[in-house]
Amino acid sequence: MFENRLFIETYGCQMNFSDSEIVASILSSEGYSLVNDPHQASLILINTCSIREKAEERVWKRLRELKSLKKKNPELKIGIIGCMAERLYEELLFAGHGVDLVAGPDAYRFLPELLSNTLQGAQAANIQLSFEETYEDIEPLRLDPSGVSAFISIMRGCENFCAYCVVPLTRGKERSRHPETILNEARNLFQRGYPEITLLGQNVNSYYFKNAHLSMNFSDLLAKVAEIHPSLRVRFTTSHPKDLSDKLISTIASYPNICKSVHLAVQSGSDAILKRMNRKYTRNEFLDRVRSIRKMIPESTISTDIIAGFCGETEEDHRQTLSLMEEVGFDSAFMFRYSERPGTLAARKYPDDVPSEVKARRLQEIIDLQHWHSLRSNRQDIGKTFEVLVEGSSKRSRAMLSGRNSQNKMVVFEPKKATRGQYVRVRITGCTQATLIGEEMEDDL
Ligand code: SAH
Ligand code: SF4
Ligand code: F3S
DSSP states (O other), rough: OTTTTEEEEOOSSHHHHHHHHHHHHHHHHHTEEEOOOOGGOOOOEEOOOOHHHHHHHHHHHHHHHTTTHHHHTTTOOEEEEEEEEHHHHHHHHHHOOOOOOOOOOOOOGGGHHHHHHTSSSOEEOOOOSSSSSOTEEEEEOOOOOOSSSSEEOEEEOOOOOOTTHHHHHOOOOOEEEEEEEEEHHHOOOOOOOOEEEEETTTTTTGGGEOOOOOOHHHHHHHHHHTTTTSSEEEEEOOOOGGOOOOHHHHHHOOOTTTTEEEBBBBBBBOOOHHHTTOOOOOOOHHHHHHHHHHHTTOEEEEEEEEEOOOOOHHHOOOOOOHHHHHHHOOOOOEEEEOOOTTTTHHHSOOOOOOOHHHHHHHHHOOOOHHHHHHHHHHHHHOEEEEEEEEEESSSSSSSSSEEEOOOOOOEEEOOOSTTTTEEEEEEEEEEOOOOEEEEOOSSOO
């Protein structure tokens, strides 16, 4: 009844969202059409994340819910793709879970073949990681309904092997896409009406493409993307502090359409912990990168990621994190409690020895301090006017519009003439810790 109807659900990072668009593109060439309701689907794919234990628990729960749909529709196939597929394929294929297909992040080209192998009721799996796969020739099928902002994966994998992190195990070797394919995709998106693109990689600063004819690093690529058109907004994520060069910072500074927000994950403020995490920079080196950003791009925001309670973290190490936060005053942050991931260096080498309640308390202290800093940063914007790219209605109130400014802050405002996909000038009149609130200025841009 529901032949060739695909429902795809995505968990995890932006790279997974971007991968779902590649998967949707591959399967639509095979005659699949996308549906928004799993009850209408002949194939359900869950694109999964392994970054923390909780991320995996969420998927197991969802899988139990979706499995029950098979009773009503015995033809339904369920596939698990993404990082958890890579890490846990054996467990996932256990018959009781109702999974028909498992495909790792580098195996999406084989999905049609895997699907045909499941037709007789067999299970199919491919979790082979690749040294070359970048899907650069596949035009993603855009799943974001707003049509305002699109992701472009510029590289895959990660070889930094931060001690806590599962990504190098689930995503494999780092590889960069041919720059021409990236530029073509960006031009194409702009021509189709996308005013904003985000270049994606686990560590975009180490993007490097080289063949017999050309070589290109990230700051050159970023400049070329920005040159496509002055009204194409360009974002990128995420930067690793060890590879953030002054050259890149000056490129960000010199193009008005490259957004003035740098996401620079610090993880900890303690040198001992940074070393154990294998982050390859010290507290001072991180602070030096922050100083460079502040000097060359004074209007830029800086956001970060912080982990509370990594192996062996003492009260003094924790205080170092709080004091680094004080010193930098991050505009926003993603904050996590350490979650041990099997197979990582930390899981093999260091005991997960910070008690759960201590992790929780430290995380709360970090969150409380960050909320105060976020609020302070937002308050400083009251009275300023920003150019905002309208993304759609505000989540809280349909009557309000929302969008982001170049600094990546969410701005909510009452519309006068503005519509989705437009740039408008908004004067900030108030704020919360998470959002700027303002009024649309009537003067046209
Ligand atoms: N490549 C990015 C990070 C991707 S993962 C970077 O290096 O900036 C996003 C964030 O999840 C990390 O920055 C880290 O703060 C957090 N994280 C990763 N592994 C974790 C773990 N095992 N426990 C808790 N948080 C983790
Ligand atoms: Fe994980 Fe570190 Fe790679 Fe980021 S840079 S994905 S934290 S290993
Ligand atoms: Fe999660 Fe994999 Fe991204 S582990 S954070 S989906 S790279």
